[in-house]
Amino acid sequence: MFDELRKRISSAVKGFIKKEEKEAELPAETIPEGRGITKEPVLSVDTSVSTRIKGALTGSVKLSDDEVENFLKELEDSLLKSDVSYSATESFIAILRKKLEASRFKPREIDEMVTKEVRSSLLEMLKGSKPGIDLIKFVKERAVTGEIPVKILFLGPNGTGKTTTMGKIAAAMKRNGIESVFSASDTFRAAAIEQTEHHARAIGSHVIKSKYGADPASVAFDAIAYAKAHKIPAVLIDTAGRQETNRNLINEMMKMVKVAKPDITVFVGESTSGNALTPQIMEFSKYMKIDGIILTKLDCDAKGGNAVSIASTTGIPILFFGVGESYDALVGYTPEFVVDSILHN
Ligand SMILES: Nc1nc2c(ncn2[C@@H]2O[C@H](COP(=O)(O)OP(=O)(O)OP(=O)(O)O)[C@@H](O)[C@H]2O)c(=O)[nH]1
Ligand SMILES: [Mg+2]
Known part of the structure; x- marks a missing residue:
């Protein structure tokens, strides 16, 4: 159950591997350390070289508008393809956009932290609905x-x-x-x-x-x-x-x-x-x-x-x-x- 939605939403692992390959081409000091494939699926954000360099220098990083929008677009497509209705997708994306725009991320943990934001946005949206009768x-x-x-x-x-x-x-x-x-x-x-x-x-x-x-x-x-x-x-x-x-x-x-x-x-x-x-x-x-x-x-x-x-x-x-x-x-x-x-x- 939920397999396809889960796969789509956390399509990450594939994207993640690609990103790891991209990172291998960067100078060593700009590569955030310690990111490996975890057991849990983690969403993947395509961060730019400049974001990662800023992150490596300052210890925390804000995603650029393009990074947020690209990520949200991908997520939106995935949700719609998995039968999530348009209106539900839109409310979820709106909640998540606010969170992503407001947050600063540790460069080594961007994907994990974004996944947490996705989780809390989904929960926030679902909890906004009327509770059912027990x-x-x-x-x-x-x-x-x-x-x-x-x-x-x-x-x-x-x-x-x-x-x-x-x-x-x-x-x-x-x-x-x-x-x-x-x-x-x-x-x-x-x-x-x-x-x-x-x-x-x-x-x-x-x-x-x-x-x-x-x-x-x-x-x-x-x-x-x-x-x-x-x-x-x-x-x-x-x-x-x-x-x-x-x-x-x-x-x-x-x-x-x-x-x-x-x-x-x-x-x-x-x-x-x-x-x-x-x-x-x-x-x-x-x-x-x-x-x-x-x-x-x-x-x-x-x-x-x-x-x-x-x-x-x-x-x-x-x-x-x-x-x-x-x-x-x-x-x-x-x-x-x-x-x-x-x-x-
Ligand atoms: N896998 C699975 N099968 C289910 C589930 N609920 C019901 N079924 C199966 O779906 C089939 C139809 O179930 P019914 O309870 O007869 O459905 P119904 O709505 O009463 O059907 P009608 O009276 O003909 O309108 C049966 O083979 C059930 O065993 C479920 O949650 N999962
Ligand atoms: Mg019946």
Whole structure:
């Protein structure tokens, strides 16, 4: 996961070797000492001979405007090629530009120090986004106040991992002592009901189902009634997937929202959808409020740019990443997780 973004962002090692070769041609006293290939990928700044000479003489150096701009241009191209949205790239570059222009660098540690600035700029940008709801904490708090069941609706285009993710959430709840009921509201595909039942059995959750073709909202209504009657704190509502632009699906979801009145609506999207992901989310959010996003299949996503830009582009926080098919392959979103995965520090 994030491999391509990481490679692009830290394309350094290649550039770094080239630079080392360039340095070998310089007079010995102008070569900053002690720069070798470190284990961690380090970004590479193409510094001019004059910057390095000044650095060698004074012990600290400011990057010239050209050096900053060339570096930023390269980084900007890399981010855009890795599916980071234009607006996210621009805000990141703006934060980083300020830092690079204001900083003085030790000549021997320019690349390491610039990498640190990149890290802190990425963190600053990601931390600027709205934090997501902690689902487990939310249900626990509601259980204390007695406002249960908490109803969580999972929706999104087909095949993104809605049913599997619902299973993962139920498993995480179970580990935290929270019982849940599944609403098998994907009545669009005959096998979907069995699939939901299969997950419920494996996790030890309850399941409410109806027949193939039944009204999905009425199944949710029954699941909520069951949870109320049995004081089960969470109802997890599975839904059918289709093309995000499919009008029937949108109508079905709107009816679901009206009938089930979910406390939390989660959009489940594939991180591998590339640039198609944001329009998918925006299409759903035209008709209903999306509270959080779970980005699945990050383990299959070489680029990883969506993880960086989704919150800043859509204004909707990422709650979790799906990183595999097993029930425990769910990672809570933190800006640090994203940045560490990219920069490997
Ligand atoms: N590698 C990987 N596979 C995943 C992940 N999440 C789900 N899958 C797989 O993706 C496939 C589709 O998952 P489902 O949960 O059936 O997706 P869905 O959105 O419910 O599909 P529909 O109900 O047909 O719309 C399954 O093979 C899952 O095992 C993930 O995070 N990583
Ligand atoms: Mg499904």
